[in-house]
Amino acid sequence: MRDAGGIGLRCAGVVHLYRTFEGHDVVALQGVDLEIQPGERVAFLGPSGSGKSTLLALLGGIQRPSAGRIYLGDDDISRMSERHLARLRARRVATMLQGATRNLLPYTTARRNIGFSRIGVPSAELDDAPTAMELLERVGLADQADQVVSTMSGGQRQRLALACAVATQPQVLLADEPTSQLSHLDRDAVVRLLHDLNRDFGTTIVVVTHQPEVAATFPRTVTMKGGRVGSEGRDGAEYAVIGAEGVLHLPSHLTPQWPPGTLVRIEAGPRRIVISHPADDTGIPQEDVR
Numbered sequence: 665m666r667d668a669g670g671i672g673l674r675c676a677g678v679v680h681l682y683r684t685f686e687g688h689d690v691v692a693l694q695g696v697d698l699e700i701q702p703g704e705r706v707a708f709l710g711p712s713g714s715g716k717s718t719l720l721a722l723l724g725g726i727q728r729p730s731a732g733r734i735y736l737g738d739d740d741i742s743r744m745s746e747r748h749l750a751r752l753r754a755r756r757v758a759t760m761l762q763g764a765t766r767n768l769l770p771y772t773t774a775r776r777n778i779g780f781s782r783i784g785v786p787s788a789e790l791d792d793a794p795t796a797m798e799l800l801e802r803v804g805l806a807d808q809a810d811q812v813v814s815t816m817s818g819g820q821r822q823r824l825a826l827a828c829a830v831a832t833q834p835q836v837l838l839a840d841e842p843t844s845q846l847s848h849l850d851r852d853a854v855v856r857l858l859h860d861l862n863r864d865f866g867t868t869i870v871v872v873t874h875q876p877e878v879a880a881t882f883p884r885t886v887t888m889k890g891g892r893v894g895s896e897g898r899d900g901a902e903y904a905v906i907g908a909e910g911v912l913h914l915p916s917h918l919t920p921q922w923p924p925g926t927l928v929r930i931e932a933g934p935r936r937i938v939i940s941h942p943a944d945d946t947g948i949p950q951e952d953v954r
């Protein structure tokens with residue numbers, strides 16, 4: 665497999681609305697600003713309904729934002745023609761949808777699924793691509809090459825879905841809950857494969873996950889809250905993101921101690937903001953935000 669090299673992604677003021685059957689608008693994303701560097705590994709976290717899957721689908725060019733811009737490298741994919749978007753999805757950005765079977769053809773073999781995943785790519789462009797067998801070996805499924813997908817275990821299907829996603833040597837791999845409903849052993853195997861892909865080929869990797877153990881393996885976590893980026897974790901340190909109108913979301917594990925409505929004192933310096941509880945008469949800051 666050639667070194668595809670990762671590419672960066674950037675969202676600027678991204679808003680997304682869904683229109684329900686009853687004609688109501690649901691605001692899934694309400695102003696997302698986010699930059700992901702080439703070759704970064706990022707996990708999206710956040711409560712159900714906070715907009716993680718929507719953001720992933722927009723980054724993958726599967727849906728278009730209602731407003732705002734999304735850049736893949738220098739290309740504005742929010743304004744791209746359908747033809748260019750289809751080409752981008754076929755080669756540069758691979759999206760693994762939630763649930764392995766949504767990414768696979770169940771009634772045919774593992775080997776054929778890999779063939780189908782490259783159907784939109786001209787054969788001349790696949791000269792240096794790995795063979796189906798090489799890909800299956802990489803995900804530990806060489807012995808299952810001729811096995812029909814519907815007879816495979818959940819872990820095997822998820823590893824096959826990953827092999828199919830990278831069969832076109834994408835620069836970005838987006839995976840929605842790639843380890844949900846897997847045993848611990850299978851979960852760890854899939855997570856290891858994702859990190860190995862990034863190490864070996866520089867692929868930019870973004871996953872959505874509800875599993876803290878999975879998120880902890882990523883150097884950067886982005887926590888969504890109410891359709892916005894709430895907080896971030898980088899190399900073990902926590903960061904809060906100042907949103908529109910100066911809104912600051914605390915990381916959710918702090919909300920029992922600092923519930924909504926808590927009146928806090930703010931002391932702001934040029935490079936430091938100290939937020940403290942007025943009841944704290946010791947004067948020692950309880951929370952320190954840089």
Ligand SMILES: Nc1ncnc2c1ncn2[C@@H]1O[C@H](COP(=O)(O)OP(=O)(O)OP(=O)(O)O)[C@@H](O)[C@H]1O
Nearest residue numbers: 682683684690692711712713714715716717718719
């Ligand atoms: N097709 C749709 N039609 C209408 N509303 C939708 C649609 N898809 C998502 N939504 C709504 O948009 C909001 C964001 O949904 P989204 O699936 O992106 O969140 P999520 O954080 O990925 O949730 P989960 O963790 O449960 O998958 C939610 O309020 C959801 O109900």
